[in-house]
Amino acid sequence: MTICEILPATDAQDPALALLRAGQVIAIPTETVYGLAGDATNGVAVARIFEAKGRPRFNPLIAHVADMSMAESIGIFDPLSRKLAEAFWPGPLTLVVALRPDAGIHPLATAGLSTIALRMPRGFGAGLIAALGRPLAAPSANSSGKISATSAEAVRADLGEKIPLVVDAGSTPVGLESTILKVEDGGLRLLRPGGVPAEEIERVAGRPVDRHRRGNVESPGMLASHYAPGAAVRLCAGEVGPGEALLAFGPIRAKDADKALAILNLSDGGDLREAATNLFSYLKALDASGAKVIAVEPIPMQGLGEAINDRLSRAAAPRDMPLARS
Incomplete structure (x- = not known):
């Protein structure tokens, strides 16, 4: 070893x-x-x-x-x-x-x-x-x-x-x-x-x-399923289901957030740069909570939000998808 x-x-x-x-x-x-x-x-x-x-x-x-x-x-x-x-x-x-x-x-x-x-x-x-x-x-x-x-x-x-x-x-x-x-x-x-x-x-x-993507792999990071925790990832969550963990963003919470197995907020103030910095470590921490699903609150698409949403969509993709497609 x-x-x-x-x-x-x-x-x-x-x-x-x-x-x-x-x-x-x-x-x-x-x-x-x-x-x-x-x-x-x-x-x-x-x-x-x-x-x-x-x-x-x-x-x-x-x-x-x-x-x-x-x-x-x-x-x-x-x-x-x-x-x-x-x-x-x-x-x-x-x-x-x-x-x-x-x-x-x-x-x-x-x-x-x-x-x-x-x-x-x-x-x-x-x-x-x-x-x-x-x-x-x-x-x-x-x-x-x-x-x-x-x-x-x-x-x-x-x-x-x-x-x-x-x-x-x-x-x-x-x-x-x-x-x-x-x-x-x-x-x-x-x-x-x-x-x-x-x-x-x-x-x-x-x-x-x-921003249009072809089907072939031309660079790193183009696989559809990527950056994935062990738990399933559910995007644009308006409510939290039983036993789910919550990846929050900003000051307003999804319905039943108080029932989440664990909650981490990428940025209480809705700062996309702070959210980007926290993204991977917070996904890893929520994955370790024992939840089988991580619900993710909506994140704006502008600025660094585009990259954050890209990583989250890949984390949520079916694990057997070989290529990223538009």
């Missing part, structure tokens, strides 16, 4: 680098959620990511970079993708661009696609990638399809028997995975809503974002 160590970020860079250089995978903090990181150029490391997560092989991984120089050595940036990178990097935006033939990214990380999903993180991950000198493949540090981890302890509870190290930088500030965007025929297509609201992207780009 693997002995999983948790180290504070202030002490973890050298041990983390040693493990990554040896082809191991570790969990690291980012501003979005904790990531399960391995050298994206090392096939053994990438295979270990899939193994630890139990992840479908056709689902591609994001390659995390330290700077634009590293990004441009991997992907080919059209003018609009470059403009968005300059506006939002480092930060919670992933851009899908054409893959350079000589990029060195292992084919397992791209699922055989001719494109690559790239992101430049803030914080510990940025310094680690710069010190390593190679990009890190780093999907969310949780078993595939389950709730993403926003704390080091949540990672160890899920993956502690499969990885040797979790780097602890406290709770992640954004709490949602990155927005994934692709420039296509001069337009913008949203592949996954996330930490950067689509409205902010539209303001910078000066054009609308196409």
